[in-house]
Amino acid sequence: MHTVKDMLKEKGSEVWTISPEAKVIDALKLMSDKKIGALAVMYKKQVLGILSERDYARKVILKGKTSLDTPVKEIMTCQVYCVGLETPAEECMALMTKKRIRHLPVIEKGKLVGLVSIGDVVKSIISEHKITIDNLQNYILGKYL
16 A cells, blocks of 8 residues: 655655745745645744645635735645655545645654645555556466466
8 A cells, every 4th residue: 555655755755835924926936936736834844834826826816916915824725634654645535535635744753744746646546556457467367376
C-alpha cells in the first residue's frame, strides 16, 4: 500500500510557502514561477492555511477585489487538514473527497515536510492498481511458476 512518504519520494518534498501578510499578487507570481497550484500559508513555522488558484478565482476575481491590495490571509482556506508520512494514499483520497479539498500538508514531528495534491494521490493509487493488475495477469498466465 502506497503512503504519503512514497508520494513525496516520487514528486519531491519541497514545499513553497507564503506569509499571511503577503499580497495575493506575490502569491500568484510564486505559484506561476514554480508551476504549482497552491501554497502553504505559514507563520512562525505553523501552517495557518492553504492558498490555491481556486481561492483566488472565487475570493478575489469574483468578489471584485484586487490581487495588488488583498493580503493572502483574507482569501486563504483556513480549515487545513494534514496527514503524516505513513498515511495511506487511500486514506488521503477519502479525506480529500469527504472534505472537498485538493491539497494536504504533510506534518512530521510538528514540522511541515511536504504537500500532496489530489493529482499526487490519484497517480499513486493508479500506480498501485497497475501493479496489482500486472501481478494478477502474471498469475493467471502462469508466469510465477
